[in-house]
């Protein structure tokens with residue numbers, strides 16, 4: 001008889017515990033949905049995930065205000081420790097490695113010219129022409145087989161590393177480069193990193 005009473009008490013206590021757990025979970029769930037302000041642990045989660053985005057190595061890097069760059073037309077800055085020049089030319093932003101692929105000349109001091117329908121930066125040191133859009137080196141060549149050979153613009157291929165520019169809410173961002181393919185300007189990008197302006201003799 002005593003065993004039956006103990007067993008009944010045991011079942012009753014288990015039943016009470018289940019009811020308490022069920023009610024508790026409902027109250028907690030309701031409070032999570034009804035609240036207007038985030039709980040402390042939510043804020044921690046948000047701030048830590050935001051921090052992770054900022055530290056993400058491929059995340060675009062803020063380089064300045066859209067209006068300021070439009071006014072100055074060009075700035076140089078560092079993007080993930082790489083010297084980059086940003087141009088604003090005829091309504092478009094362009095970004096490329098700041099040191100010329102040929103011998104490290106300071107492209108921020110170059111003139112922009114339209115060559116063959118493409119805006120190009122002319123390196124101030126040896127006048128190499130680099131397209132702002134693609135980073136191709138342009139040169140003129142003639143075909144001696146033509147009856148009257150005429151110089152025409154040709155491409156050496158992409159030589160200068162171009163960086164993607166995005167505008168968001170009046171802020172300008174430059175994306176870090178994909179370095180899986182190496183380009184000629186990478187060599188001088190390393191030297192610029194250490195020296196700021198690369199000061200090799202012209």
Ligand code: FES
Pocket residue numbers: 100101102103104105123124125126127128
């Ligand atoms: S360093 Fe730019 S053309 Fe020579």
